Amino acid sequence: MAAPASSHHRSTERSTERSRREVLRAVEQRGVGTEAVAEWTGALGTTPKDVVLAHGTMKLFHYRPLTDSVYRVPVLIVASLVNRSYILDLAPGQSLIEFLLRQGFDVYLIDWGVPRREHRDTRLEDYVLDLIPRCVERVQEDSGEPDVSLLGYCVGGLLAVLYAALHPQAPVKNLVCFATPVNSDGLVSLKTWMSESAFDADAMVRLHGNVPADFIQDTLRMLRPFGKPAGQLALLDKVDDEDFVTSNLRFAKWESDNVPFVGGAFKQMVEDFLRGNKLLKGTWRLGGHRIDPKKIHAPFLHLVAQSDHITPYESSQDLVKMVGSKDKQEIVLKGGHVGLVAGRGAIKQMWPALEQWLARRSV
């Protein structure tokens, strides 16, 4: 019996060594984020799901339950507008969605898709006053339950807040936001770069229709200019830690996979949110209605990351104070913007904290 075991061991070692060399070669020669490395990570976002509503590029997914019984209240996740939604479902073992399913939640997700030039005039009103309400209705119909728990990450969290504030009677049982900015004074770099004197948002939208994904990616990278090369070098140091490398390459693949920002909503975000800081000032209006987060009374949880350079704490800390909920909480966790939802820290800290908070409120 010893021989096969030892030969199996040798073959595993050889295969690990081969993988290591492949990664090294790819990272050193081409840099992280290339197709070669992306292929190495395998397919992402593969938890089985069904499309239960489609409208234009938007799709509402229902993930197939993984437990015999589920909590009564379904969970509806609102994805961000500028990133692919699979950050919440990277790979087995590194997927918030898979974790929620295993804990017995019934999970739906709104994926906004990739906008085309014909969508350049889409505005925040279209998301907040039309598409999210449609999805909530569809979840009610599909699950047979009258209310939903709404979860949103980054700009998705902002959309969820805008929806809940503009629909005080909406069937929102719980509202959970991850790293959601509400105070543009805390987004110092973005606010300066997008100021009227530095950036012509109209010209950008006139020229491109939607804001190109490359521009979004470059802007986000400039928030930590040397972060990418430092990450690549750190990867070389841990090249014999296969889990670390694979997980890191999955992040790299996702980070290089931004989607264009629809022109209309981008202009509103620049003019009203960033420059005007209208949400914090209480002067932001959508569809003629003033947005007042005080009208949100559902139990509220905000999970934020301590070292978030994309949504710094200064830009997100006011949200918990702004909502009108009596049952509200903010949890600050170690890590960065992406690590908050899908890193090793997320698996150990954020996911269990979310489960503990949400389970009690989902019956």
Place this chain on the structure above:
Amino acid sequence: MSDRNNPFDPTNFDPFAMWREWFGRSEQQWSQGLSEMLKDERVAGSLGKEAQKAMLMQRMFAEVSERYLAYMNMPSRSDIEKLGERIGRLEDSIGSLQVEIAQLRGRAGSPGDGGHATPRRPARTRKPPAAG
């Protein structure tokens, strides 16, 4: 015992690893320094103007190269983009059809199931684990 992750360990001397270690440690300071500089309104303003110029230049260059590519019977970037948009529209249509088929199947299989294709739904009776 040597620590293979420590580049300063004499049994594991690796100048490139030392350089990586130094780069990693300095990165935050550099990023912070450069970010501080970029936060300056004058710097941001001039960068913004340069970016604007670059956008226009790119546009002009794209228009010129499009004519050359057409002359050589080759597709341009905008042709590929248009093709991508057509595929996107087809994907959207397929998405809508998928939903309709799933709803029809759901209605045929189990009435009152909200028109969903999944054959069996778990009971919505789960309770949170008792607090320890």
